[in-house]
Amino acid sequence: MINAVKREIPEFIEGYGKVKPFMGAYANIGDVVKTSVKIKSVKPNDKKVLPSIKDALLKCGIKDGMTISFHHHLRNGDYVLNMVLDEIAKLGIKNLTVAASSIFPCHAPLVEHIKNGVVTKIYANYMSGPVAEAVSKGLLKYPAIMHTHGGRARAIESGDLHIDIAFIAAPTCDTYGNINGVEGKSACGSLGYAIPDAMYAEKVVAITDNLVDYPACPIEISQEYVDYVVVVDEIGDPKGIVSGTTRITRDPIGLRIAKLAAQLIDEVGLLKDGFSFQTGAGGTSLAVAAFVKDIMKKKNIKGSFAAGGITGYIVDMFEEGLFKALFDVQCFDLKAVESYKNNKAHQGMSASMYGNPHNKGAVVNNLDVMILGATEVDIDFNVNVTTGSNGIIIGGSGGHSDTAAGAKLAIVVTQLTKARLPIIVDRVTTVTTPGETIDAVVTERGIAINPRRQDLLEKLKDSNLPIFTIEELKNMAEKLTGVPEKIEFEDRIVAVVEYRDGTVIDVVRQVR
Amino acid sequence: MINAVKREIPEFIEGYGKVKPFMGAYANIGDVVKTSVKIKSVKPNDKKVLPSIKDALLKCGIKDGMTISFHHHLRNGDYVLNMVLDEIAKLGIKNLTVAASSIFPCHAPLVEHIKNGVVTKIYANYMSGPVAEAVSKGLLKYPAIMHTHGGRARAIESGDLHIDIAFIAAPTCDTYGNINGVEGKSACGSLGYAIPDAMYAEKVVAITDNLVDYPACPIEISQEYVDYVVVVDEIGDPKGIVSGTTRITRDPIGLRIAKLAAQLIDEVGLLKDGFSFQTGAGGTSLAVAAFVKDIMKKKNIKGSFAAGGITGYIVDMFEEGLFKALFDVQCFDLKAVESYKNNKAHQGMSASMYGNPHNKGAVVNNLDVMILGATEVDIDFNVNVTTGSNGIIIGGSGGHSDTAAGAKLAIVVTQLTKARLPIIVDRVTTVTTPGETIDAVVTERGIAINPRRQDLLEKLKDSNLPIFTIEELKNMAEKLTGVPEKIEFEDRIVAVVEYRDGTVIDVVRQVR
Structure with missing residues (x-):
């Protein structure tokens, strides 16, 4: 079928499912449903701090086929995605979906996990570097799904993208899971992209290199949404997290x-x-x-x-x-x-x-x-x-x-x-x-x-x-x-480009 | 049946439904579901400011049997609940449920709406004054349901209390529905009780006496959740909203x-x-x-x-x-x-x-x-x-x-x-x-x-x-x-006291 930007799109894409074609930028606005969320509530004396990422994975019941999510505020300095995937791989888990708001060159180790079947599906709003190349070359088992920033929030809130475990890279976190991005050696500021994940994932794990006494004010992501807290040495490389200064062009x-x-x-x-x-x-x-x-x-x-x-x-x-x-x-x-x-x-x-x-x-x-x-x-x-x-x-x-x-x-x-x-x-x-x-x-x-x-x-x-x-x-x-x-492209679809409303605006095919 | 605080509670209460008896303070904690929410999303050029409460009611599709909610940050100075109910009564609507986080003596006009069948059911975490007396005397058609502050949030988030239209008394609101409580002549500070209503109601109407240019920072309730904005002369009487000072006893x-x-x-x-x-x-x-x-x-x-x-x-x-x-x-x-x-x-x-x-x-x-x-x-x-x-x-x-x-x-x-x-x-x-x-x-x-x-x-x-x-x-x-x-009490149950987990801890019967 031909969508509203004149792209020929299959009606069904293997590993993606039935396609809703792009109908125009404002065609699918109106009545919508925000999905229900299953969570586990806690008793007053329950503790949240766990000794390791592995403990958190086991407590969250990690298993084959789950969807785990990450946010990209640490940008090309992020260590969290790699750390978590390494632990998951060690546990022998396969067939995971990684829903990362963005993927950068620093996430190169993900390519190995793609090759060995730990990760078979990816959602991202943006990807560059070795993972993007691997996807383009057809290494990922199922097509990657490319969202917009708003579209990812929509997908999460609607239930189109169900997250089993969200991992929040937390520049500062207290013992009860309150998170802010403005304190700590990995301070990155606003944590806006992580908020839908925290609100809609079944399980939420904060990974921090700055555990502080309760409460971590100003709170950006609330204890209401966080199941566990894990402390690591470093959540990222400050040089990759924020630039010292951003400059106008001289060209x-x-x-x-x-x-x-x-x-x-x-x-x-x-x-x-x-x-x-x-x-x-x-x-x-x-x-x-x-x-x-x-x-x-x-x-x-x-x-x-x-x-x-x-x-x-x-x-x-x-x-x-x-x-x-x-x-x-x-x-x-x-x-x-x-x-x-x-x-x-x-x-x-x-x-x-x-x-x-x-x-x-x-x-x-x-x-x-x-x-x-x-x-x-x-x-x-x-x-x-x-x-x-x-x-x-x-x-x-x-x-x-x-x-x-x-x-x-x-x-x-x-x-x-x-x-x-x-x-x-x-x-x-x-x-x-x-x-x-x-x-x-x-x-x-x-x-x-x-x-x-x-x-x-x-x-x-x-x-x-x-x-x-x-x-x-x-x-x-x-x-x-x-x-x-x-x-020239191969026929195989390696990525599905979703418009912000969840319709398919285009597909990316494997490079020859 | 006898619940865990040795109260005899009916298994079914007319106008309330099947009773879940109180089983102990920590008996019902664990797996829970936060309910889905139906909303209407908007196009970029849609406007939110409406000329009157009546217009907002009509836009929201007010009809018999709906549940409308209010929060109590304006305490005994609140004008909003009365204004809204007067407009609803004028429209000839009947059989409403009023879910107010608290009801104060200033809400005395609600008694008339109870008497004439506009309001037949009430949820409140606290009530005092003429409405509480009217309920105790059996004037309300169905039993009032008394929540705790946390229990009300739970009821809203679980779907036990479904809100059709939430009315937010907004000390400051911008043209796109961002609300804060810290500016304006009716400033009351934190709007914490209104947040579950805003997040889970199908329709949300901000009623303000301080409409400001976009954006009304610091934003406490976000435009994401607000359908319409109505400006009125006064949302409350400052004398009843906050005390000048609170003092320790001299007794x-x-x-x-x-x-x-x-x-x-x-x-x-x-x-x-x-x-x-x-x-x-x-x-x-x-x-x-x-x-x-x-x-x-x-x-x-x-x-x-x-x-x-x-x-x-x-x-x-x-x-x-x-x-x-x-x-x-x-x-x-x-x-x-x-x-x-x-x-x-x-x-x-x-x-x-x-x-x-x-x-x-x-x-x-x-x-x-x-x-x-x-x-x-x-x-x-x-x-x-x-x-x-x-x-x-x-x-x-x-x-x-x-x-x-x-x-x-x-x-x-x-x-x-x-x-x-x-x-x-x-x-x-x-x-x-x-x-x-x-x-x-x-x-x-x-x-x-x-x-x-x-x-x-x-x-x-x-x-x-x-x-x-x-x-x-x-x-x-x-x-x-x-x-x-x-x-001495009559047999008739005039209020059901829910514990924070939604079980029934006691009932209040009609005074003789």
Whole structure:
């Protein structure tokens, strides 16, 4: 069958099941059910601290075929996923599903567990590095399922993704399972992605390298949800957890793109009091923030909020009074961690509050502007951030599709070409985010506005901005690089890309 | 049938259903299920602010037989319950169930709605004033169901109490439904009791007198859970919402009781580093805190936490460094509101986190000492705080049974006699809290230790404290007052008293 982004999708995928095809970004919103949760309640004198991960696994009744979950606030410094899987492998357990909010190069040891059948299925919102390559090459028994950040929360809350045991990497935890991310040697700030796991998993194990006396205030994940606590020497490598600082790009092309994006935001009339904004931690994205900041200060604009993974750069804007509040699902650098710890208007949010399309309103719904990246954009404005130019998985939506769907103006910022390949193409290799939710593409050579947004084109009709059609931008790119050769794939589906509502927007096939 | 506190309870109660008899305070803990929740998710551009309560009722599909819920943070200053019920009555709706966490004298207009059949069933953790009297006199069609604070959270989370529409009195709310209790003219501090309602009701309506721009940080109840927002002139009378200050008693009898209670805590060895404590806002209870404070300061003890409804007196102890943290489910006075607003270690908690026996561990489980009141205590140490000397409902458990079950040392402080009636009796009129969870009764004439606590009696064997048996205290009381006449009741059951686990610990019958 053909879905709403014109992808041919099987009706049934072995190891995944029956496919619900993507029907449009806002097609499946309305009546939903949050699933029931089985838990074991405790008596007043029950203790939670256990001597080892192995003890926790045994207490939780680990067995073949279970689904275990992890969150990615420790990013490429995370030790917890590897530690837990090593213990599970030692117990001889097989056929596990790993539901990790994201998988990074540091999780390379997972490849061995895939090869030996300990892990046969993976859910992730983002994956890069050896595990992503292994999946792309067909090593995983069943197709990986790629969620968006909000879509993962939705899947957990709806019961589509049932978690038997959630492992929470806890920078600070007390003896009764209260967790925060702002204290301890592995402090990472907000623990937003772990919250649905904690609330909906049958068993929840906190793994910490900073056990403190009760209570671990400020509490981010409550004792209500945590069964056991295990202390380890180190939950992660601080160098991989948070950057010292995040910096705007110095590349003149990146700066030109950023400046055009900021001008676009201004010219369509969004830069006014109450302005809300999200951008990533990449150099060009941060540069957009820098140009936006200049305009806001010049015009004396007081914004409403900035959201997302929060960087020190956004904290600076907040502390200068340019935003009233920050919504933070994960802190990207130490400055963000400090601000999150000390300022009540630097507000934590769960993955569900951030981007779940199936609650009573996520934060993304209130975004005026979202700045997005892309590895490819096509002439339908569909965006690929899942696969690279060789067809191998190099990322995934994360919050890309969620914020694009919510924001009034979703802007893709990208160079026209990268490494002698055009970024704007006829048809993206993989659709991560549907074009109907992308409003503009900004490159160093010009800006394309989605023709669905006639209102924007109308506002820009007297603009000096270099406005082109997306086809014109594509042609410019192809003139520089030529038309790239098509990537060849095997038939086998190695990953299913779910849109945030749980429908299938695309599949990734095995690389040849 | 006879339950574990020797009360004869019918197997089936008309208008209530099949009875699960109370089997002991810790009999029903273990595997439980948190119920599923039906909600309606929203599209990015959907708005939540509605012009009136009537519009919200219509949008929520109000109809005969529904269950609507309210929380009691505005206490005897609350306007919201009355406003909503007046609108519902105008619409001609009948046969409603009102699930209010507590009902106060200010809710007198509810009596009319009971009389005319708009409201036929009530759930409450506490009720006093005209509604309680009306219930006692048999005016309500079906028996009222009396929960504990933790038991109400349990009932909501398990699905035993299904809420169709929850109305949240919101001291501050933004246009997208984020709520906090710390700003606005009706600021009341923590909104802990409203959290289960918000999370589990099908529809949630925020009613506010302080609508602010998005976002209303610090957010206590998230936009994820709120369907609609309605602005009214006033959600309550500030004079009834929070006291200016809460004061310790000046009565010499109260002071003697408090001093004995503090000495008891000290002599059994609980007053040491890590000490945790809860007490009510009554004059004698606060006096216990004052004496405990003196001992802590003298011995240079650093406590762990104080919990509960928080008063300025407890905030003072916290700010002096006697406690590391406060757990707050509701603020009793303005000083508590200010502290809750400004200090991250003054930690909010939901009713479930506070006292639900069916989660992975409530805060009450970590209490060393709880100071409790009583209208009657019997020789099995059962406590009545539900009915008065005339048999009429004058309160209810609130957190009484929850904290008694959790605390290592649950102390009832009471005068031996009140208004020429003995407080210590053969058999309490109504069992609110089972004797197995009460460890000591402290009166001005002496202290009785529950014989189940031989460990305490052992520790106190060389004490100079006036230790008696509970029978001896009862005899002292009866010598002063004589044996009171038995209250006469009709057969009809007007209220069912549920223990925190949902079993029936007692019933209240209609007064003659």
